[in-house]
Amino acid sequence: xPEETTAPSxxxxxxxxxxxxxxxxxxxxxxxLRPLATAIGSSPRVLMFLFGNKDGLxxxxxxxxxxxxxxxxxxxxxxxxxxxxxxxxxxVPAVERVWAWLAAEEHRPLLRLWAEAYAxxxxxxxxxxxxxxxxxxxxxxAVLAACQPRPERDSETGAVRRTLALAxxxxxxxxxxxxxxxxxxxxxxxxxxxxxxx
Amino acid sequence: xPEETTAPSxxxxxxxxxxxxxxxxxxxxxxxLRPLATAIGSSPRVLMFLFGNKDGLxxxxxxxxxxxxxxxxxxxxxxxxxxxxxxxxxxVPAVERVWAWLAAEEHRPLLRLWAEAYAxxxxxxxxxxxxxxxxxxxxxxAVLAACQPRPERDSETGAVRRTLALAxxxxxxxxxxxxxxxxxxxxxxxxxxxxxxx
DNA sequence: CACCCACTGACACAACTGTTTCAGTAACGC
DNA sequence: GCGTTACTGAAACAGTTGTGTCAGTGGGTG
Numbered sequence: 001x002p003e004e005t006t007a008p009s010x011x012x013x014x015x016x017x018x019x020x021x022x023x024x025x026x027x028x029x030x031x032x033l034r035p036l037a038t039a040i041g042s043s044p045r046v047l048m049f050l051f052g053n054k055d056g057l058x059x060x061x062x063x064x065x066x067x068x069x070x071x072x073x074x075x076x077x078x079x080x081x082x083x084x085x086x087x088x089x090x091x092v093p094a095v096e097r098v099w100a101w102l103a104a105e106e107h108r109p110l111l112r113l114w115a116e117a118y119a120x121x122x123x124x125x126x127x128x129x130x131x132x133x134x135x136x137x138x139x140x141x142a143v144l145a146a147c148q149p150r151p152e153r154d155s156e157t158g159a160v161r162r163t164l165a166l167a168x169x170x171x172x173x174x175x176x177x178x179x180x181x182x183x184x185x186x187x188x189x190x191x192x193x194x195x196x197x198x
Numbered sequence: 199x200p201e202e203t204t205a206p207s208x209x210x211x212x213x214x215x216x217x218x219x220x221x222x223x224x225x226x227x228x229x230x231l232r233p234l235a236t237a238i239g240s241s242p243r244v245l246m247f248l249f250g251n252k253d254g255l256x257x258x259x260x261x262x263x264x265x266x267x268x269x270x271x272x273x274x275x276x277x278x279x280x281x282x283x284x285x286x287x288x289x290v291p292a293v294e295r296v297w298a299w300l301a302a303e304e305h306r307p308l309l310r311l312w313a314e315a316y317a318x319x320x321x322x323x324x325x326x327x328x329x330x331x332x333x334x335x336x337x338x339x340a341v342l343a344a345c346q347p348r349p350e351r352d353s354e355t356g357a358v359r360r361t362l363a364l365a366x367x368x369x370x371x372x373x374x375x376x377x378x379x380x381x382x383x384x385x386x387x388x389x390x391x392x393x394x395x396x
Numbered sequence: 397c398a399c400c401c402a403c404t405g406a407c408a409c410a411a412c413t414g415t416t417t418c419a420g421t422a423a424c425g426c
Numbered sequence: 427g428c429g430t431t432a433c434t435g436a437a438a439c440a441g442t443t444g445t446g447t448c449a450g451t452g453g454g455t456g
Binding site for chain 3: 230231232242243246251252
């Protein structure tokens, strides 16, 4: 049985990818091995063999979701760091870009999955979900920090400003996922950007 | 079997209250009738009799949670409306009060439950959770609107401002639930209040 | 050829799920 | 007294859950 430390086999990533697509469509809350296995053309036996147990599978799925999350973060960093001048892009443009990504229709399934995992890890801090919420807070705060110019980044108000930016983004995301009213929520985000600039 | 329209019996509210306390402690995700029933000194049979089926129980629990939520909303309105002058208190003081309530340690279980139900209703828009997320968005937006003075309330920017205020509150709440770092998150909220005032 | 290794199918196991059936019990109006 | 109403206990139902057992398969390497 492959340990967590060993590199994943080809078959493992193949099935994980299929299971990930399934999870995006059906959620993680009542994920069950047998329906999942038949949907992706496998069997519970194989999933057990490749991921150890169900918790291992869920952990792998959460890690896979985090990969998608980190993809945009990297793109943000790449769009920010090598700005031909090596200067970070600043907090406001960073929020602008992140919101454009969050508001894109095709990212809804991933974001719903994220919300589900986040909430679950709050209620049930042990098991496969452990630390997920906390980890994403730290991830995003670090990225936003990297977008702030040097003197601001290390200041006290700089830390407050990026915590606030994160809160606005996530609160707006929650609203958007529930109401699907991009014009209203997007206007609120842009309003905040104006406040932060001023 | 008592319909949803009939008034709940004494025994029904008694058991619902006990089940609610249980849900606050254990979450709704993997709520199961037998453990719940034994914990509150009842039996699955009785829960089925009083609530029809499990979905009915969950629906009743969500409605019960919403009662707690509406309690603070009412208190906000009472602290806002009869300000001796009949004038609303304004958006900024409203956010201030709501945040004080959200950040209070004793409300964490309720807020975790809220987050769980919210996320779940996003992923699984049918069944007992249906519309929960959407309903709370509308609830809170309406309350924030009621706190805005008359000309602002009906304006376009007034709607944007209260959407933004809601986003900040909920984003900050998510951060707080995950990080338990009230000083950092509270500072961000206060920073936002300064921005909104200016 | 033999050998190993990653992978897989069929099936059984015990535990748990929501729900139902049947048989009550206690209180109350008549 | 009798019947009705609200509630309850014990047990069983069929289905699903995660997981274990045993026996393979096919391909690559020695």
